[in-house]
Amino acid sequence: MINLKEYEAWFVTGSQHLYGEETLKQVADDSQKIVKALSESPNIPVKIVFKNVLTTPEEIYKLCLEANAAPNCVGLITWMHTFSPSKMWIAGLKILQKPFVHFHTQFNREIPWGNIDMDFMNLNQSAHGGREFGFICTRMKLNRKVVVGYWQDQDAQEELATWMRAACAWHDTQGAKIARFGDNMREVAVTEGDKVEAQFRLGYSVNGYGVGELVDFVSKVTDSAIDKQIALYLETYHISKAVSESENLQHELREAAKIELGMRAFLEAGNFKGFTTTFEDLYGLEQLPGLAVQRLMADGYGFGAEGDWKTAALVRAMKVMSAGLKGGTSFMEDYTYHLDPKKMKVLGAHMLEVCASISDGQPSLEVHPLSIGGKADPARLVFNVRTGKALNATLIDLGNRFRMIVNKVEVVPPDAPLPKLPVARVVWVPEPNLKVAAAAWILAGGAHHTGFSQSVTAEHLEDFADMANIEYLLIDNDTKIREFKKELRFNEVYYSMR
């Protein structure tokens, strides 16, 4: 469903006419070499497209117009091989609607100490050319990423790749459609928000659909389609003994397959990229969609439970930024704590809806009663999650702005097996520890719902937040509550004055 190779980042080199034809030809040749190296690098997720060296305001303006209109261009990589007087960039940057990264690199890695002459100095001017370009971007208050490093080095390429992935997610978000089945969980605050502002600032639209419309799709699913789907489940998952032995539970599993196929048909027909459900509005559906949601998320759909459209859109964006990387991404909720002072931990889970892309091994397909909602017993995938580095991210609406909060965590094994817990679950230790992380998260107003990922990094999300021009807060090993409270107060002033 998500293929980043469809997307392009345009490589744009700034220069000027003063150096003469020969030098400009050299600049173009060098740029093409960098484009080739990036294109061939396994680190780079998108197509890198070489654009002619820009030497006049008219050329720059035209290039920016073209980038705005190009459907597959996710943004610009700008590089100043030589000096490029930056008043030439004002008109273009003023109308540029795509994100850009300033790649502050130099064609020659090293100074040729014994041979350096003024020709070398004329050609290799990134050190000051990049500063002139940086000034105009800052003067124009433009958000952009600055990557410093040699173009063949892995760290520089990886920083560029991170920006490209964020740019793909931003591109995907523009015009994305999120379907909200039913409305919100009644009286819940954090899952609400200004959908008009979200569409204006973030680019995606959220619209509600009566559950009856979904039920129409579900009721059209044929028995033979359900048979095929059950065969696929049998191939893919471990089926619990209880299900293989009970006709009642098999009936519920068939119902779950029917819901998945109906929901999938609905989402495909409307070209949606994400959706929400709520257990308080399931009118006409036999059970809460559990397995269906888990499987749709694994295919790249964003999801938020209880009407949480902001998390649905965030999960989708995280799916796009991490496409092809190791590790999965899921909707998540901080569910319950282990407050052992030696190592305080969080058990993350949801009623059912955790994506199997983060599963450690083959998930078990089970059917159990749900103690909330008053519906039939829903099918769900049950699994533990791979240990290692991960993060939780949330997006909230503060009334005058959107705020993203990210907390780095370490997934650890449960202290003991959890034989009576019939849902997918993950245990983590947040950075810097649960006491500080939970206090900071709560002071910042972070939601109980998150996008959880073992492939997306804080840097991906920071780049994305910059493109969206929204507030970004990180909770990690450097977080201290006193400093964090100051950051919240400073940001309050900054965002009130914008």
Ligand code: MN
């Ligand atoms: Mn929830």
